[in-house]
Amino acid sequence: MSLKCQEELQRGLENCLQTLTGVIKTVVSMKAVQIHQHGGPEVLKYEEVADPICGSGDVLVQLKAASINHLDLWVRQGIPGWKVSLPLTPGCDGAGVVAGKGELIKDLNVGDKVLVIPNVSCGNCEYCVNGDDNLCPEYGIVGETCNGCDAEMIALPRRNIIPIPKGLTYEEAAAIPLVFMTAWHMLVTKAQVKPEQFVLVLAAGSGVGSAAIQIAKLHGAKVIATAGNDAKLEKAKGLGADFLINHYKEPISEMVKQYTENRGVDVVVEHVGKATWEESLKSLAKGGKIVTCGATTGSEVSINLNYIFYKHQQIIGSTMSTRGELFEILNFVRQKKLKPVIDKEFMLKEVADAHRYVAEGKQFGKVILTI
Numbered sequence: 397m398s399l400k401c402q403e404e405l406q407r408g409l410e411n412c413l414q415t416l417t418g419v420i421k422t423v424v425s426m427k428a429v430q431i432h433q434h435g436g437p438e439v440l441k442y443e444e445v446a447d448p449i450c451g452s453g454d455v456l457v458q459l460k461a462a463s464i465n466h467l468d469l470w471v472r473q474g475i476p477g478w479k480v481s482l483p484l485t486p487g488c489d490g491a492g493v494v495a496g497k498g499e500l501i502k503d504l505n506v507g508d509k510v511l512v513i514p515n516v517s518c519g520n521c522e523y524c525v526n527g528d529d530n531l532c533p534e535y536g537i538v539g540e541t542c543n544g545c546d547a548e549m550i551a552l553p554r555r556n557i558i559p560i561p562k563g564l565t566y567e568e569a570a571a572i573p574l575v576f577m578t579a580w581h582m583l584v585t586k587a588q589v590k591p592e593q594f595v596l597v598l599a600a601g602s603g604v605g606s607a608a609i610q611i612a613k614l615h616g617a618k619v620i621a622t623a624g625n626d627a628k629l630e631k632a633k634g635l636g637a638d639f640l641i642n643h644y645k646e647p648i649s650e651m652v653k654q655y656t657e658n659r660g661v662d663v664v665v666e667h668v669g670k671a672t673w674e675e676s677l678k679s680l681a682k683g684g685k686i687v688t689c690g691a692t693t694g695s696e697v698s699i700n701l702n703y704i705f706y707k708h709q710q711i712i713g714s715t716m717s718t719r720g721e722l723f724e725i726l727n728f729v730r731q732k733k734l735k736p737v738i739d740k741e742f743m744l745k746e747v748a749d750a751h752r753y754v755a756e757g758k759q760f761g762k763v764i765l766t767i
Contacts, residue, residue, distance in 0.1 A: 490545025591616030670694030737761030
């Protein structure tokens with residue numbers, strides 16, 4: 397074979413290899429957000445990764461929307477005392493269509509519209525069997541302990557996938573799970589909110605805050621909502637808040653006493669932490685309950701125990717609800733008694749801008765990533 401023929405054959409083989417590589421790449425890769433190291437929004441990388449593997453009991457979902465939660469920011473920054481395996485795709489909430497399924501999955505079909513349940517648990521321990529999967533020793537959250545929804549595709553066990561209620565967009569569905577499950581577990585399961593009770597909802601513009609207002613009103617409570625500007629307070633009023641406090645201009649506990657005729661509130665929905673903790677304690681009525689699910693401004697606070705035992709007050713820790721509670725929530729969503737609140741949408745590749753937006757507290761409700 398002549399040298400010229402050898403060179404042409406070599407070029408032909410190289411072209412075929414490039415074409416084949418492109419085909420394989422198209423089949424087995426997707427776009428996703430990845431964290432390779434902890435840090436600011438700049439560590440969020442929008443890049444090509446391998447498609448997820450769908451096991452026999454898994455559902456493969458082509459995601460259409462995901463939502464940003466404060467947990468995503470903490471995972472990205474690094475949680476003290478909590479080791480996260482990197483690289484990791486963040487994102488606790490997502491919605492999309494079934495793109496594939498394992499051979500054991502019989503009740504879902506390709507093309508079905510579904511949303512992701514964030515709870516990760518073993519499914520077999522005493523807590524999971526009793527319906528308390530959020531107490532499972534292996535409990536985690538999608539996007540924290542395994543790859544999450546800030547991607548074009550995700551594969552999860554069947555128990556993490558449920559149909560989207562009719563009438564909801566993908567964006568609306570993605571805005572529901574984590575914040576409504578958190579607020580429901582705080583108010584309904586832990587605080588056992590009752591009609592005519594006073595409920596103080598801090599940071600009403602947050603995802604948990606906007607969900608908590610609706611859940612408290614659903615159960616007949618009177619809601620006092622705080623926010624940092626008048627525009628957010630008006631939106632809180634639109635969700636049903638009865639009384640409003642600008643927490644940058646007005647002392648929370650003094651306004652609470654004014655609104656409740658010096659009685660105080662029965663429940664405080666606390667997820668701010670250090671910045672509001674003292675005011676939360678001062679705002680409690682006798683027998684009142686603070687339910688806390690987070691500490692965005694710091695977790696180290698002081699407590700005067702005299703107030704706690706003299707006034708029969710309670711401080712209750714809470715995180716996510718069980719899977720079963722999400723079904724209760726979605727029943728009220730179907731009846732239009734609860735609704736997702738969406739503030740702004742970003743494209744998936746704009747995830748760093750979305751994180752900055754949430755970190756600056758600009759939103760009222762949820763920030764969505766469209767995929």
